[in-house]
Amino acid sequence: MRLNGLELVALTGLLALSATGARAQTAEMTFFVTSAGSGKGADLGGLEGADAICQRLAQAVGAGGKTWRAYLSTQATGGAPAVNARDRIGAGPWRNAKGTVIASGVADLHGAATNLTKQTALTEKGEIVNGGGDTPNTHDILTGSQADGTAFAPGEDRTCGNYTKSGTEGAVMLGHHDRRGLDDSAAAKSWNMSHLSRGGCSQDALKSTGGAGLLYCFAGN
Template sequence: MTSLAAMRELSGSQDGFGGDLRFGETGAGAGLRGADKICATIAEKSMPGAGSKTWRAFLSAAAGEDGKQVDAIDRIGEGPWYDRLGRLVASNKDELIGERPSGADDAIADDLPNEDGVPNQQPDPSQPKVDNHDTLTGSNQQGRLSGPTATCNDWTSASGDRSSGKPRLGHSWPRNFGGGGGDFNMAHWMSAHDAAGCSPSVNLVDAGGPQQGATGVGSGGGYGGIYCFALTP
């Protein structure tokens, strides 16, 4: 997944991108294309040459370039997928679709790593762990579009008034190692709960969830990070 440092650098803001991931792209499907470009740019910075691969952000959208629904699980190829250090994340989609990736290396299954292969809950090993579990997906627990208001207008809006809905989030590491019921699962990597809103925000301190009046993608513990998958190992 994308680190806070990388998202700050590319967005030019200490608060990150929020729900607007266009990254210079325009027209239909700009949010998804921009997110893919973010993934490729970060991959290249971490490992020169890696940016030449085809990268896809694990994001769903109500309408892609052709106006049709886009499901994250259909964007990322068939696997296998590995992290920056060559550790297995999943061999195929069946292993991905679950509370945690069932085929993942034990070292990363419960703390999905960033572009440098570092478990994201503790991006600086010399510092304490941080509360940064919330990750943008717009997806349900099958990797498909969670709902029409779950994508910040298909990743083109960073509105602070909730007019663009509340994006669906996954948890890069299990919050309190708890499950849940229905649409609420604090351990699910691709679909845990909704964010407070689409505005840019960073919160790395456990405050028990978004505070009253919060409208940011990171208000509940995060910074608007995204998962990135290469179509080829």
């Protein structure tokens, strides 16, 4: 089918408007699930490395003007205090790449009012992340956090050595972005505290339970 001059002009205008709208939504984005992890399992290079992953992916889609933080808690160790994920992400509200509000504030995010689901927990590109029933399933998201967004007590590893391990030792707490699991329990439906990794902190260990080393990223400004 051939288009005449007027039709080509109209089509070009529609495409330009669509692109402008997409850029506007991306500019408003303050939350996303990473489209990729570190590639080294739960070894993210600590919190600094995790934040850098969020910042780099946001920058790639034109949202790098904000300060991005990974939703991760750390455990107290070696004299360094614990860090709570809920204290790193600002006050909200947070919107995904399509402009949908995930939560209006920290309390809503960690309560029944949260709007974090498979359909809303999109990547920085605005894409849906595979969940239960998809191949491969990548719904396990690294959080190292308790359900209220606070850190675990020191002792048994819940953060893969504060995100520096990628071998068979250690474990990290994971959440289900699609809010579903093997049963109907609260843990299976938790976006930030579903279960620990099994078999260590490697990429293969994360894959074995339905993960890919992905993160939640929030803009605090």
